[in-house]
Amino acid sequence: MSVIGHVAVNVFKESVRDKVLYNLVGFATLLIVVSYLLGQLTAGQDVKIIKDLGLAAIATFGLLIAVFIGIGLVWKEVERRSIYSLLSKPMRRDEFILGKYVGLALTLFVNVAIMTAAFYVVLAYMDTQFPDAVRASWPAPATDPGMLRAIALIFFELLLVTAIALFFSTFSSPFLSAALTVGLWVIGHFNRDLRNFEAVVKSRTAAYLARGLYYVLPNFSAFDIKTQVVHALPVPASYVVSTAAYALVYMALLLAAAVAIFSRRDFK
Amino acid sequence: MDAIRTEALTKDYRVGFWRPRRYLALDSLTLHVRQGEVFGFLGPNGAGKTTTLKLLMQLIYPSSGRAEILGRPVGDVSVKRRLGYLAENPYFYDYLTAEELLQYFAGLFGYSAVERRRRVSQLLDEVGIGAERRLQLRRFSKGMLQRVGIAQAVINDPDVVFFDEPMSGLDPLGRREIRELILRLRDRGCTVFFSSHVLSDAETLCSRVAILAGGRLAAAGDLSEMLAFQARAWELVVTGLSDTVLEKVTTSGQVVRATPLGAQRYALELPLSAAPDRLVTNLVAHGAQLVSLNPIRETLEDFFVRQTGAAPRDRGLEPVAR
Known part of the structure; x- marks a missing residue:
């Protein structure tokens, strides 16, 4: 196994030992409780609401892990000085950063995979609770595999959030990193508004500035296709692939910047 | 290398x-x-x-x-x-x-x-x-x-x-x-x-x-x-040394410090420049017996204190004094 692999496995092990995967219990509990409650309250809309809620929960739980583990990935090593022993081993600083990133990506992957499996199990159960006539009226089957496209983009969004958190954690405190990461995530979800800013302002400078920010800031709204898949609206595979590619390029740039900053740091 | x-x-x-x-x-x-x-x-x-x-x-x-x-x-x-x-x-x-x-x-x-x-x-x-x-x-x-x-x-x-x-x-x-x-x-x-x-x-x-x-x-x-070469004094251990003789050698400056070790038994510290053989002869002539004579060498601690105590505390950028 490569150095990056060893570091990544250790990050994953830390997540497991620090009980990060307990969030899955929260996710499962939420789904089961809400499914039960919906069964008592609504008629016919249960599956659609579960789909909405499940996809939103996967994104939210994933976001919490990406931000709150991502911001501590480097900071904790430096603050606790465990990095002294680690960097004295035959390892380059870029390998350390990439190992940390891959480790958290692996943790997120396992989380999202388990949440997805639980989500489909709940939906499959709900599917058995309705007669064929009701099921025929749904825009898509309860266990519609099309939802995997939305989950795939949620995962790529989480990878991008992780890269942002890791980037900030190479030079700032956890609090500041968290604030900046969440701030970028919020702005990124309203990014499309920046593109058409000239429609609402008269100043050409402000319009150009907004257009510039549109291209520089991460466009998180592009990853959100939850509404489309829940309503069985077509989402071309090419859109999923190009959005994933956008995430990968953005991540690569962020990781390169993180490595550049981290490689010059003094660990006092 | x-x-x-x-x-x-x-x-x-x-x-x-x-x-x-x-x-x-x-x-x-x-x-x-x-x-x-x-x-x-x-x-x-x-x-x-x-x-x-x-x-x-x-x-x-x-x-x-x-x-x-x-x-x-x-x-x-x-x-x-x-x-x-x-x-x-x-x-x-x-x-x-x-x-x-x-x-x-x-x-x-x-x-x-x-x-x-x-x-x-x-x-x-x-x-x-x-x-x-x-x-x-x-x-x-x-x-x-x-x-x-x-x-x-x-x-x-x-x-x-x-x-x-x-x-x-x-x-x-x-x-x-x-x-x-x-x-x-x-x-x-x-x-x-x-x-x-x-x-x-x-x-x-x-x-x-x-x-x-x-x-x-x-x-x-x-x-x-x-x-090795940082002997700073001599230590002479004698027994049967009378108080009168002790006072005499101490006041004359031949002995820097006398540490009692028991009845009429003393460890005498002599300056490095002293000629210990003459003092030994003198003391033996007055009834004392020689137990040991050794140079007192500097320990690493002495050396360390001397070096670090003398080292400049200023963290300015003037050239290093070697």
Whole structure:
């Protein structure tokens, strides 16, 4: 196994030992409780609401892990000085950063995979609770595999959030990193508004500035296709692939910047 | 080829936000450490020892000067394969067991799974924590963590190993075990560079030492040479010495200090310039008997205090006085 692999496995092990995967219990509990409650309250809309809620929960739980583990990935090593022993081993600083990133990506992957499996199990159960006539009226089957496209983009969004958190954690405190990461995530979800800013302002400078920010800031709204898949609206595979590619390029740039900053740091 | 070589190695920091000033942590350190020796790097707290070690491990970058280990620039990954390092008061991932931590570190050196298991098992026994191998590090005492630290520093069977205060947190038995480990490392040809302010350890283990004070090199050299010719007085032990004779030799200035050891038995300290044979003849003529006569040599502690006490405290950028 490569150095990056060893570091990544250790990050994953830390997540497991620090009980990060307990969030899955929260996710499962939420789904089961809400499914039960919906069964008592609504008629016919249960599956659609579960789909909405499940996809939103996967994104939210994933976001919490990406931000709150991502911001501590480097900071904790430096603050606790465990990095002294680690960097004295035959390892380059870029390998350390990439190992940390891959480790958290692996943790997120396992989380999202388990949440997805639980989500489909709940939906499959709900599917058995309705007669064929009701099921025929749904825009898509309860266990519609099309939802995997939305989950795939949620995962790529989480990878991008992780890269942002890791980037900030190479030079700032956890609090500041968290604030900046969440701030970028919020702005990124309203990014499309920046593109058409000239429609609402008269100043050409402000319009150009907004257009510039549109291209520089991460466009998180592009990853959100939850509404489309829940309503069985077509989402071309090419859109999923190009959005994933956008995430990968953005991540690569962020990781390169993180490595550049981290490689010059003094660990006092 | 030297194991470690630094040339005018300097590190300064900017301190203060509004009116930044330069703080000189290490000033033009030039040091050569030979292969296979146990080299003591001594100095009071804040002397720059840890800064030097961090520069050698490339945890910080020098402001100027350069450093080489085994003929290669510090930070070179091929050299890191041949190094070991124990940081001062090390912290390790407390969610891992001692065995898992060492396996992780051994993996970074590219050892196979079988080799990792063999080395880790052997090392844990060697540092005395074999029985606790499956205990999470969060349950370890400071001394046990120090032993883990020492084990991880030698996991790759290094050619050069750096110990920053290796005896810290260890009980007397532990200190003795680590001293024996260091001597075993030396016997198999490993260069041991160890930083400490515990002088007795340095005196026991080191062939050569460097003393750092105020960020500057105050002295460096062969320990035996440093101390061999540093006799500062004579000690004469006599018995049957009467109070009258004692008073006479004391007031005449022939004896600097008289320490009673028992009835009419004294340890007399004579100045180095004195001729002890004449005094001995005189005392014997007055009924005293000679027990022993020895030069009082400077200990490493005396030497250390003299060197570090005289070293400049100012961290300015004037040239180093050698």
